[in-house]
Amino acid sequence: MAxxxxxxxxxxxxxxxxxxxxxxxxxxxDVGRDGGVFRVxxxxxxxxxxxxxxxxxxxxxxxMGAAIGMAAYGLRPxxxxxxxxxxxxxxxxxxxxxxxxxxRSRGRYSCPMVVRTPYGGGIKAPELHEESTESxxxxxxxxxxxxxxxPYTAKGLLLAALRDPDPVLFxxxxxxxxLLREEVPEGDYVLELGRAxxxxxxxxxxxxxxxxMLERVLKSVEGYDADVVDLLTLNPFDIEAILGxxxxxGRVVIVQEAAKTCGLGAEIAATIAEEAILHLRAPILRVTAxxxxxxxxxxxxxxxxxxxxxxxxxxxxxxx
Amino acid sequence: xxxxxxxxxxxxxxxxxxxxxxxxxxxxPELPDAEIWRMYxxxxxxxxxxxxxxxxxxxxxxxxxxxxxxxxxxxxGSAFALAPSDWVFPSFREMGAHLTLGCPIxxxxxxxxxxxxxxxxxxxxxxxxxxxxxGSQIPHAVGAALAVRYRRDPVAVVAYxxxxxxxxxxxxxxxxxxxxxxxxxxxxxxxxxxAISVPxxxxxxxxxxxxxxxxxxxxxxQVDGNDVFAVYRATKQALEKAKSGGGPTLIECLTYxxxxxxxxxxxxxxRSNEEVAAWRxxxxxxxxxxxxxxxxxxxxxxxxxxxxxxxxxxxAAVREMEAMxxxxxxxxxxxVQAKLTPxxxxxxxxx
Ligand SMILES: Cc1ncc(C[n+]2csc(CCOP(=O)(O)OP(=O)(O)O)c2C)c(N)n1
Ligand SMILES: [Mg+2]
Numbered sequence: 001m002a003x004x005x006x007x008x009x010x011x012x013x014x015x016x017x018x019x020x021x022x023x024x025x026x027x028x029x030d031v032g033r034d035g036g037v038f039r040v041x042x043x044x045x046x047x048x049x050x051x052x053x054x055x056x057x058x059x060x061x062x063x064m065g066a067a068i069g070m071a072a073y074g075l076r077p078x079x080x081x082x083x084x085x086x087x088x089x090x091x092x093x094x095x096x097x098x099x100x101x102x103x104r105s106r107g108r109y110s111c112p113m114v115v116r117t118p119y120g121g122g123i124k125a126p127e128l129h130e131e132s133t134e135s136x137x138x139x140x141x142x143x144x145x146x147x148x149x150x151p152y153t154a155k156g157l158l159l160a161a162l163r164d165p166d167p168v169l170f171x172x173x174x175x176x177x178x179l180l181r182e183e184v185p186e187g188d189y190v191l192e193l194g195r196a197x198x199x200x201x202x203x204x205x206x207x208x209x210x211x212x213m214l215e216r217v218l219k220s221v222e223g224y225d226a227d228v229v230d231l232l233t234l235n236p237f238d239i240e241a242i243l244g245x246x247x248x249x250g251r252v253v254i255v256q257e258a259a260k261t262c263g264l265g266a267e268i269a270a271t272i273a274e275e276a277i278l279h280l281r282a283p284i285l286r287v288t289a290x291x292x293x294x295x296x297x298x299x300x301x302x303x304x305x306x307x308x309x310x311x312x313x314x315x316x317x318x319x320x
Numbered sequence: 321x322x323x324x325x326x327x328x329x330x331x332x333x334x335x336x337x338x339x340x341x342x343x344x345x346x347x348x349p350e351l352p353d354a355e356i357w358r359m360y361x362x363x364x365x366x367x368x369x370x371x372x373x374x375x376x377x378x379x380x381x382x383x384x385x386x387x388x389x390x391x392x393x394x395x396x397g398s399a400f401a402l403a404p405s406d407w408v409f410p411s412f413r414e415m416g417a418h419l420t421l422g423c424p425i426x427x428x429x430x431x432x433x434x435x436x437x438x439x440x441x442x443x444x445x446x447x448x449x450x451x452x453x454x455g456s457q458i459p460h461a462v463g464a465a466l467a468v469r470y471r472r473d474p475v476a477v478v479a480y481x482x483x484x485x486x487x488x489x490x491x492x493x494x495x496x497x498x499x500x501x502x503x504x505x506x507x508x509x510x511x512x513x514x515a516i517s518v519p520x521x522x523x524x525x526x527x528x529x530x531x532x533x534x535x536x537x538x539x540x541x542q543v544d545g546n547d548v549f550a551v552y553r554a555t556k557q558a559l560e561k562a563k564s565g566g567g568p569t570l571i572e573c574l575t576y577x578x579x580x581x582x583x584x585x586x587x588x589x590x591r592s593n594e595e596v597a598a599w600r601x602x603x604x605x606x607x608x609x610x611x612x613x614x615x616x617x618x619x620x621x622x623x624x625x626x627x628x629x630x631x632x633x634x635x636a637a638v639r640e641m642e643a644m645x646x647x648x649x650x651x652x653x654x655x656v657q658a659k660l661t662p663x664x665x666x667x668x669x670x671x
Contacts, residue, residue: 029515029516029518030516030517030518032517033517033589033590034516034517034589035589037516037585055517055518055522057484057487057515057518057522057523057524058454058484058487058488058515058518058523059487059488059489060488061489062487062489085452085453086453086454088453089456089488089489089490124383124384124434125383125384125584126383126384126452127436127450127452128452128453129452260663260667261663290652290653290664290667290668291656291661291663291664291667292653292656292664292667293656295436295652296383296434296436297433297434297435298433298434298435298436298646298647299436299647299649299651299652300434302648302649302652303652
């Protein structure tokens, strides 16, 4: 097996699926000639031609809206939005159309597409290049939201997303693009959407994280008897995997990169409270960013959940 | 009813100073020599700032930076025509306009170190913060122009943006609104012919960007964007028109992005060296130097002296910028809202 980084793993998944299924078409800003600003689509224009790798004008709403039309017509478009911070101007298309096309046509049309976008902080980039507003997208019925945490999960989840009958928002943790290298099987493998992964087994405390935070969590819990649940699919998230771990440990720390209020962690905590409160031995704690806009590079380390804050939360719940 | 000709339109292109440094006297704006020299100084300062910013980035002393090289005439020429009371809504690649408008240089550099305290534009300057989401500032400019009209203030509003921005809905929605309300606004498009790796021909099938204004019922003009006099003249006229109730104008400054999109980009991946080289001789500063030399206002020595002076100014600004203490964690919360929420207060205390 080859050691790949996440850029290579995603590139491989896209290339393999395009070779397998001629309905798969990429579109977005700079995805062709430039190979994407992170080089994720490098070589695909040369391999599949300009009809399948479209360099679009600078227009996110048009990219998203056009992808919807392509999907309804029978293609499997993969629109790329260059950074999550620029998904906002395509929000109407995603919210009002992609996610609802199946229901508002009562099944006559559907929208099988994968919206790829880099997300998350810590890359010292300009404003709006480090957003992690996944919870906004998790509140859209009809849309699945997926966030791989490394090269292996990225490839398997992307292949699953590309074969899903409904729209999927695929969040690629920018900070991890080239940070991690893992064994990635060359052939086809699919990681089922909606399934979490036990990234590390332990008995005393459950730590729940996803995407960009997982790498940091795994480093932070060294020396702790922690069960780490890697969510992978954010909506629908794997309730059984979470409850299984919580029933075992009775203590929960949720680590979320985004601002605290109304983040995905809140939904997870509420679900645990509904389903397993009697198994809890300590309050559920969240380690999150503060409720402020994502800052620029000079303040980003004060913003993102740090290993110290993660360990402080672990120590706190372990006191009970 | 037979078919009839409904309308025909013309799109004009304005050039005053040609690449050899010769001017069309009929179109040359009235500018005393001292003013022209001031334009030259500002263009040299912009180039010096830009070169320093790129090298600071390479040394790890600045974050990702978008060079303005090649666009000095478009930026200085347009900003030079503004009155201090006019309002400016920039994108992120108008440092030449900022320098012309008198933005403190240490602060401009500070912004590109990734320090958002620098987004606080000094109170005497009517400039909005840098806008990174392409095109999204254009409707704000239109809104300000609505307010200007409501207050009957004798000012105009300027929106700066690139060629890529003209593909955004925000551009079209804003232009349309400005046309409908005959607003005192000037849209200045710096058409540097690239939006990262996307060349102009893949951005639009229109023959020019200027002509997009015609669809919204007002004038659009293309100017030679490497010709500081043409840019100045067109902007000045458009501002006067705006202030006298004549409505909006779109000015397309046809120029060229000589450098990479940003310091994180490698333009060699998508465009040829020949294309870039062809634009080198149309350098806006070179052109102005030729003009000034023909009038015996410029010599190599005078040019070097001016460049030396600009280097000194930038050196001092870099020192001042680097002496600024880094922001502390509490500054995350600065200005998030007028009154922090109880939870924000708690988070600010470190919870
Ligand atoms: C809405 C939005 N989409 C994408 C980006 C990423 N991006 C930054 S600059 C740029 C190209 C802008 O081209 P143009 O408008 O011509 O301005 P220039 O960079 O040439 O000054 C892109 C795609 C962005 N900042 N905002
Ligand atoms: Mg451009």
